[in-house]
Amino acid sequence: MDMIVTPTGRLNGEIQALSSKNYTTRYLLVSALAEGTSTILYPAHSEDGEAMRRCIRDLGAIVEEDDEKIVITGFGRHPRPTKELDVGNAGAVLRFIMSVAALLPEVHFVNSYPASLGKRPHDDLITALESMGVRIEHQNGRLPMTIRGGQPRGGKIQVSGSVSSQFLSSLLFLTPLLDEDSEIEVLHDLKSKVVVGQTLEVLEQAGIVIEASEDLMHFRVPGRQKYKAQTYTVQGDYPGSAAILAAAAVTESDVVVHRLKEDSKQGERAVVDVLKAMNVPLTHENGIVHVRGNGKLTAGEFDGDEFTDGVLAMVAAAVFADGTSRFYNVENLRYKECDRITDYLTELRKAGARVDEKRDEIIVHGRPEGVEGGVEIDAHYDHRVIMALTIVGLRSARPIRIKDAHHVAKSYPIYFDHLKSLGAQVEWTD
Numbered sequence: 001m002d003m004i005v006t007p008t009g010r011l012n013g014e015i016q017a018l019s020s021k022n023y024t025t026r027y028l029l030v031s032a033l034a035e036g037t038s039t040i041l042y043p044a045h046s047e048d049g050e051a052m053r054r055c056i057r058d059l060g061a062i063v064e065e066d067d068e069k070i071v072i073t074g075f076g077r078h079p080r081p082t083k084e085l086d087v088g089n090a091g092a093v094l095r096f097i098m099s100v101a102a103l104l105p106e107v108h109f110v111n112s113y114p115a116s117l118g119k120r121p122h123d124d125l126i127t128a129l130e131s132m133g134v135r136i137e138h139q140n141g142r143l144p145m146t147i148r149g150g151q152p153r154g155g156k157i158q159v160s161g162s163v164s165s166q167f168l169s170s171l172l173f174l175t176p177l178l179d180e181d182s183e184i185e186v187l188h189d190l191k192s193k194v195v196v197g198q199t200l201e202v203l204e205q206a207g208i209v210i211e212a213s214e215d216l217m218h219f220r221v222p223g224r225q226k227y228k229a230q231t232y233t234v235q236g237d238y239p240g241s242a243a244i245l246a247a248a249a250v251t252e253s254d255v256v257v258h259r260l261k262e263d264s265k266q267g268e269r270a271v272v273d274v275l276k277a278m279n280v281p282l283t284h285e286n287g288i289v290h291v292r293g294n295g296k297l298t299a300g301e302f303d304g305d306e307f308t309d310g311v312l313a314m315v316a317a318a319v320f321a322d323g324t325s326r327f328y329n330v331e332n333l334r335y336k337e338c339d340r341i342t343d344y345l346t347e348l349r350k351a352g353a354r355v356d357e358k359r360d361e362i363i364v365h366g367r368p369e370g371v372e373g374g375v376e377i378d379a380h381y382d383h384r385v386i387m388a389l390t391i392v393g394l395r396s397a398r399p400i401r402i403k404d405a406h407h408v409a410k411s412y413p414i415y416f417d418h419l420k421s422l423g424a425q426v427e428w429t430d
């Protein structure tokens with residue numbers, strides 16, 4: 001399905017932020033790794049959430065759900081042997097479940113998105129798991145992949161953090177269950193470091209004890225721990241809401257988004273400060289962000305690694321800012337659902353944006369007068385590219401057509417419903 005985005009000058013209204021993708025995947029996982037029955041309130045309903053549900057079910061968790069909650073009876077440290085798993089296009093789900101698969105004799109991971117997740121590298125996690133005695137057959141670090149484990153060894157473990165934090169998070173979920181204590185050392189750099197804070201928060205809620213160095217480069221993990229069954233409440237999602245807030249920022253608007261905790265550990269919380277720094281009129285109080293956009297934005301310079309899944313939306317806002325903006329420290333955007341630097345900028349240029357790239361930087365020469373639009377966008381299976389180009393379309397001279405925009409459902413199936421409820425002119429077409 002394609003989406004036609006017709007220029008829209010005004011957005012008005014209130015929405016409830018959708019539930020956080022990253023907390024939903026983590027709560028599902030720790031519930032599966034517990035032996036009792038856990039409840040997750042307000043889980044995210046999205047393809048990635050569904051992928052995690054499917055995998056833990058296939059691995060033996062009992063999952064019952066209604067509209068507002070999921071009740072899960074976990075398998076503890078004994079997942080059920082299963083031949084094959086399909087993680088859809090969900091990177092975090094694949095990387096986290098690879099460590100669970102390491103507890104089993106043989107699990108095959110299929111490659112259902114060859115043009116997206118199928119291109120993403122997992123070498124750093126593969127190397128770490130291999131050092132723990134797990135054998136892995138893979139295609140140059142990519143899917144499809146077969147993991148042959150059983151009894152992974154703890155002890156001293158090294159993992160590179162220069163491509164993705166998900167490799168470290170994955171090992172943090174696995175090591176408490178091992179017979180030995182573990183010491184994890186992160187090599188090189190740790191990208192998306194803030195997301196590891198979410199992993200540690202969830203592990204603590206699940207009763208797991210981990211000693212982390214302040215810089216999150218060293219961890220001591222006692223073995224033989226048990227995940228506790230708990231009740232978890234999922235907070236609102238900043239990465240998805242970043243796109244709504246950016247849409248409000250580039251239009252004349254009066255938009256309220258509820259369920260966005262000021263003290264959230266989601267790095268993308270920073271998008272509120274980014275928009276403030278761009279002089280967008282907004283307030284953030286009592287979990288409510290209120291944008292009163294006047295369409296005027298000022299360029300700025302930002303460390304994008306602090307809000308990795310919000311960068312594309314902020315770049316889209318910067319397309320209309322006065323001056324040149326710089327988003328630096330963003331190289332690992334190249335290893336996401338598409339190359340979120342080269343592929344994304346190609347599509348932005350088609351729409352009329354003036355953008356440049358470096359290996360680890362996005363530079364935006366703002367056009368407060370607006371862009372031409374009138375083009376067809378290839379979103380490269382990437383939900384965040386779909387959301388970001390929609391923002392650009394709202395302030396184009398002519399409509400843009402986003403091909404295969406249904407892939408937005410990876411994280412935010414009701415994105416266009418939310419935008420429509422705010423007055424955006426967005427229409428599905430075949």
Ligand SMILES: O=C(O)C1=C[C@@H](OP(=O)(O)O)[C@@H](O)[C@H](O)C1
Pocket residue numbers: 022025092163164165166169191192195308309332
């Ligand atoms: O741990 C997680 O749940 C995630 C970590 C981040 O990935 P990287 O660590 O690969 O940057 C983020 O982009 C992704 O959406 C979810």
Ligand SMILES: C=C(OP(=O)(O)O)C(=O)O
Pocket residue numbers: 089090091092093309336337384411
């Ligand atoms: C990169 C993302 O997800 P994942 O790595 O889990 O596929 C994302 O949600 O933007």
